[in-house]
Amino acid sequence: MESTAGEYFGARVREYDALIRACVPRYDEMLERLVAYLPAGAERILELGTGTGNLALAVAGRFPAAQLMLVDAAPEMLAVAGERLPQAEPIVARFEALELPAASFDLVTSAISLHHVEDKAALYRTLYGCLRPGGALVFADQLLGRTADLHGLNWEAWLAHCRLPGHCTEEQTQSFLDHAEAHDHYTPLEEHFELLRAAGFVELDCVWRNWIWGIVHARRPS
Numbered sequence: 001m002e003s004t005a006g007e008y009f010g011a012r013v014r015e016y017d018a019l020i021r022a023c024v025p026r027y028d029e030m031l032e033r034l035v036a037y038l039p040a041g042a043e044r045i046l047e048l049g050t051g052t053g054n055l056a057l058a059v060a061g062r063f064p065a066a067q068l069m070l071v072d073a074a075p076e077m078l079a080v081a082g083e084r085l086p087q088a089e090p091i092v093a094r095f096e097a098l099e100l101p102a103a104s105f106d107l108v109t110s111a112i113s114l115h116h117v118e119d120k121a122a123l124y125r126t127l128y129g130c131l132r133p134g135g136a137l138v139f140a141d142q143l144l145g146r147t148a149d150l151h152g153l154n155w156e157a158w159l160a161h162c163r164l165p166g167h168c169t170e171e172q173t174q175s176f177l178d179h180a181e182a183h184d185h186y187t188p189l190e191e192h193f194e195l196l197r198a199a200g201f202v203e204l205d206c207v208w209r210n211w212i213w214g215i216v217h218a219r220r221p222s
């Protein structure tokens with residue numbers, strides 16, 4: 001097992017786009033919905049965990065004149081995203097080590113990436129600080145169910161989806177489970193809200209949900 005989540009994804013860059021759709025139910029719908037909830041008028045946008053650029057492409061489609069900064073720990077992933085989005089600024093970095101200019105982004109977006117960060121309180125303070133007043137943080141991610149039973153149901157639904165004919169091999173599914181054990185830090189929705197509120201965010205909502213996946217909306221007050 002690779003020692004960081006970035007190394008895990010970097011090693012799978014060629015198969016990533018097919019694999020993510022095979023293992024995340026309604027992946028494209030989730031990205032489309034996230035983009036639909038982005039407030040209008042963004043000029044400067046930060047994306048965390050760009051991967052091959054699937055969300056960033058949709059965001060660029062909605063805000064064609066905006067400056068995009070794309071952050072990912074895996075240089076292999078950012079190389080693919082960079083080819084698809086040559087106008088964007090790629091930054092190879094871990095989220096935990098990011099130093100961002102204060103009050104300089106209108107939007108922060110992310111998909112299926114923030115659960116790799118253990119200290120979300122610190123991350124949310126950093127993201128709040130880099131947003132302009134009125135700016136929004138909108139991210140899709142894997143959430144911990146409110147109870148062990150609810151989480152178990154979500155988890156089994158995910159594994160059943162992976163094991164559908166033509167989706168993932170048993171070896172791939174096992175590698176997701178090993179990856180989750182080694183690198184994932186799931187947080188319940190309620191705790192996300194508490195941490196976001198403590199960082200100063202308002203207008204907290206979960207605007208879409210499907211099994212373990214959800215989209216969270218938060219805003220820095222104007």
Ligand SMILES: C[S@@+](CC[C@H](N)C(=O)[O-])C[C@H]1O[C@@H](n2cnc3c(N)ncnc32)[C@H](O)[C@@H]1O
Pocket residue numbers: 005006007009010020048049050051052053054055071072073074077093094095096110111112113116117
């Ligand atoms: C599951 S992929 C999601 C990619 C893309 N957002 C999508 O929706 O397809 C997670 C991405 O986050 C990156 N990543 C994971 N942990 C990270 C960290 N701590 N710092 C920076 N990037 C990280 C990985 O390299 C990977 O490209």
